[in-house]
Amino acid sequence: MDYFLTETQQEIRDLAYRIAEEKIKPVRAEYDEKGTFPWDIARVLSDSDLFGSYIPEEYGGLGEGLFSGILVTEQLARICSGIALVFEGTLLGTYPLILFGNEEQKEKYLPRIANAEIISAFGMTESGAGSDATGIKSTATKDGDHYILNGTKQWITNAVEAEVYTVVCLTDKERGIRSATAFIVERGTPGFGFGKKENKMGIRASSTAELVFEDCRVHKSAILGKVGQGLRVAMDTFDMTRPVVAAQAIGLAQGALDEAVTYSQQRVQFGSKIASFQSIQTMLADMAMKIESSRLLLYHLCRLADRGDKDLTKLSAIAKLISSDMAMQVTVDAVQIFGGYGYMRDYPIEKMLRDAKITQIYEGTNQIQRLIIANELIREYNRSKR
Amino acid sequence: MKIVVCVKRVPEIDQIKVANDRIEASGAGMTNPFDMYAIEEAIRIKEKTSGEVIALTVGSEDSDLALREALSIGVDSAVRVWQDDIKESDILATAGILSAAIEKIGDVDLAIFGKQAVDDDASSVSGAVGGFLGFPQVLFVKKIREIDEGKLVAERATEDGFDIVETSLPAVISVVKEINEPRLPSLKGKMKAKKAPIEVLGLADIGLETTAVGAASPSRQIKAEEPPPRPAGEILQGSSPEELADALIAKLKEEKLI
Incomplete structure (x- = not known):
C-alpha cells in the first residue's frame, strides 16, 4: 500500500x-x-x-x-x-x-x-509518581550558581547505559509541581548513581533501572528550558514520544501478523492448512484491519507534527492508546493461532505477547490517556462555544 | 590501488519459472549474494591501501540495481557494458566483454568476483577473465593475508582446508562468503547511489566486435526444463529397531546401493 x-x-x-x-x-x-x-x-x-x-x-x-x-x-x-x-x-x-x-x-x-x-535517557517517574506525574518528590535546591539534586527516579529506560540524562526535580517543595525544573545531568557526576536493574516481563533487551541522586551538584547552566518549566518539558516531550510508543506497538503487531500469516499457511490440521479455515481467516482479517487503521492514524499525526502543528496532545494520546490496545489484542490472537506452539519459547510469538503489554503502560497508562483525551475534548468544546 | 569488482544482477529465486523451453524471471531481481562479499572485500582493501574501487557489470539497464547497491556501500564509480547484441552471451563471451572493459578502465591492480552467480551457478567467468587478461588467478579466496603494490598473499579455500597462495599483481580473485561480513549500506550512501552517474559503454568503446558476443557466442542454450519432481519417499514399517534395520538393509541391497 x-x-x-x-x-x-x-x-x-x-x-x-x-x-x-x-x-x-x-x-x-x-x-x-x-x-x-x-x-x-x-x-x-x-x-x-x-x-x-x-x-x-x-x-x-x-x-x-x-x-x-x-x-x-x-x-x-x-x-x-x-x-x-x-x-x-x-x-x-x-x-x-x-x-x-x-x-x-x-x-x-x-x-x-x-x-x-x-x-540518552529521560527521568520523570518516581515510586510515588507514576500516572500522577505531578506527584514527584525529587528536589533541586539552589546553592549559589548550583543546584543540589536529591531523590530517586524509577523505571528509567537506558538508565545504566546512557551518558546524558534529563531529569525533572522540584526547585521549591512548597510550590510543588509549579517549581518543577528539568536538568541535564551527565553520567559520573558526583552524587549520581544507579539503583537496581529491573528484571522485566518483556522488552528485556532494554535496560530499566533507578537513577539515584544524593547531594548531586549541577551547575545552573544544566537547566533545560527555564526554572519552573519542568512539567512542560515532560508533557511536550511525551507529545512527541507517545507516537513512538504507538509505532513500537504497530511494528510489534505487524511482526505478529507476519508470523501468523506464514504459520497458518504451513500448519495442517484436519487435512487442510489452517489458513483455509474461516475461524482463522477472521482472526487474521481483524488483526490486519486493526494494524492498518492504527498505522494510518499514526502516519497522519506525525505528518502534522513535522509540519509544526501545535496542540497534538489529544491525537498523540489517541494514537498511543489505540495502537497499544491493538498490539495487545493482536499478539494474544497470534499466540492463539499458533496454539500450543505459540506458548513455547522456541517460537518468537510468546515474546511478542510479553513485549506488547508495556505499550499499554508506559508514557502514561491507557487509562491516563483516556483522561488526557477527555480533558482535551472538553477544552476544545468549551473553547469553540466561546 | 585500482580495484574492479565485477557484479551481476540475478533474479530472485521465487521469481523464476520455466516456460517455452526457457527460464523466465520477473521482478526487479537482486545483486548476486556472493558479489556482496566481493564488494565488501574491495572496499576493505581500498580502506587499507587507499586507491579506488570501480564496480563493473555486463547487462541492460536492469543491472544498474547491482551497481547502485555497490555504490551505496562505498564503491567509487560504476561502469556497465551493454548494447542489444550482447544479449544471450555465454560465459566465454561475457568474460571477453568484462576483460575488454577492464583493459579499457586501465591500470587495474585487482579484479574481484563473487565465487559464483546464483542464477547459473557456473563459477567460470572469473577464471576466464584471468585467462583473457593473462592475469594470475586465485579463486575461492577465504582470506587476504597481505596485499600491497605488486603482491598478494591469500588463503584459497579447499575442500579440506586452505592453500596459501602468493602472486604478483595485477591478478584476478574470486571470494567465498567466509572472507568477511558485508556491511549494510548507510542511508546517505543509498541516497547518493540513487543519483550517482553510471558510465555505459558499448562494444565499440571497449574495442570488441559484435561477432564475439551474443548469438555469436561459442556455446548457446538450447532448452531449459524443470528437474523431474522428486519421487515420494517410502516409510518402512516394523515393530522393533532390529526389524526396521533388517528391512532397510534388504531395501538398500534390492536397490543395489550396498
Whole structure:
C-alpha cells in the first residue's frame, strides 16, 4: 500500500527493516533471554545513519523529523520490540534536548547522540509518581550558581547505559509541581548513581533501572528550558514520544501478523492448512484491519507534527492508546493461532505477547490517556462555544 | 590501488519459472549474494591501501540495481557494458566483454568476483577473465593475508582446508562468503547511489566486435526444463529397531546401493 512516503522515508523504512531482519532477528532470542544491552545494534544503526534520523541536520542527524523516528521504531519493533528500545529510549531521552535545549546544550550532546557515541535517557517517574506525574518528590535546591539534586527516579529506560540524562526535580517543595525544573545531568557526576536493574516481563533487551541522586551538584547552566518549566518539558516531550510508543506497538503487531500469516499457511490440521479455515481467516482479517487503521492514524499525526502543528496532545494520546490496545489484542490472537506452539519459547510469538503489554503502560497508562483525551475534548468544546 | 569488482544482477529465486523451453524471471531481481562479499572485500582493501574501487557489470539497464547497491556501500564509480547484441552471451563471451572493459578502465591492480552467480551457478567467468587478461588467478579466496603494490598473499579455500597462495599483481580473485561480513549500506550512501552517474559503454568503446558476443557466442542454450519432481519417499514399517534395520538393509541391497 502506498503511504505517500517520500523517497527518503521509503529508504529509511526499508533500511531499518533490513537491519532488523539481518542483524536483529538472529540475536533477538538471546538478548531476550539474557537481558543484556544491544550496543552492537546501536552501532549498526549509527553506521547506517539511522540512529539520529530525527535529530536536526545541523547537529549531525538526518533532519527527517518525528516521522523518521516512528518509521525506524516500527520496523525494528516488527522483529524485536526490546532491541527497538535502544533507538526508541534514546529518542525519548533526546527529544527534551531538541525541544528545549539552548544552542550550547544542543551542540554539546546531539551530534554525539546522532552517531551513537553516547545514548540518552529521560527521568520523570518516581515510586510515588507514576500516572500522577505531578506527584514527584525529587528536589533541586539552589546553592549559589548550583543546584543540589536529591531523590530517586524509577523505571528509567537506558538508565545504566546512557551518558546524558534529563531529569525533572522540584526547585521549591512548597510550590510543588509549579517549581518543577528539568536538568541535564551527565553520567559520573558526583552524587549520581544507579539503583537496581529491573528484571522485566518483556522488552528485556532494554535496560530499566533507578537513577539515584544524593547531594548531586549541577551547575545552573544544566537547566533545560527555564526554572519552573519542568512539567512542560515532560508533557511536550511525551507529545512527541507517545507516537513512538504507538509505532513500537504497530511494528510489534505487524511482526505478529507476519508470523501468523506464514504459520497458518504451513500448519495442517484436519487435512487442510489452517489458513483455509474461516475461524482463522477472521482472526487474521481483524488483526490486519486493526494494524492498518492504527498505522494510518499514526502516519497522519506525525505528518502534522513535522509540519509544526501545535496542540497534538489529544491525537498523540489517541494514537498511543489505540495502537497499544491493538498490539495487545493482536499478539494474544497470534499466540492463539499458533496454539500450543505459540506458548513455547522456541517460537518468537510468546515474546511478542510479553513485549506488547508495556505499550499499554508506559508514557502514561491507557487509562491516563483516556483522561488526557477527555480533558482535551472538553477544552476544545468549551473553547469553540466561546 | 585500482580495484574492479565485477557484479551481476540475478533474479530472485521465487521469481523464476520455466516456460517455452526457457527460464523466465520477473521482478526487479537482486545483486548476486556472493558479489556482496566481493564488494565488501574491495572496499576493505581500498580502506587499507587507499586507491579506488570501480564496480563493473555486463547487462541492460536492469543491472544498474547491482551497481547502485555497490555504490551505496562505498564503491567509487560504476561502469556497465551493454548494447542489444550482447544479449544471450555465454560465459566465454561475457568474460571477453568484462576483460575488454577492464583493459579499457586501465591500470587495474585487482579484479574481484563473487565465487559464483546464483542464477547459473557456473563459477567460470572469473577464471576466464584471468585467462583473457593473462592475469594470475586465485579463486575461492577465504582470506587476504597481505596485499600491497605488486603482491598478494591469500588463503584459497579447499575442500579440506586452505592453500596459501602468493602472486604478483595485477591478478584476478574470486571470494567465498567466509572472507568477511558485508556491511549494510548507510542511508546517505543509498541516497547518493540513487543519483550517482553510471558510465555505459558499448562494444565499440571497449574495442570488441559484435561477432564475439551474443548469438555469436561459442556455446548457446538450447532448452531449459524443470528437474523431474522428486519421487515420494517410502516409510518402512516394523515393530522393533532390529526389524526396521533388517528391512532397510534388504531395501538398500534390492536397490543395489550396498
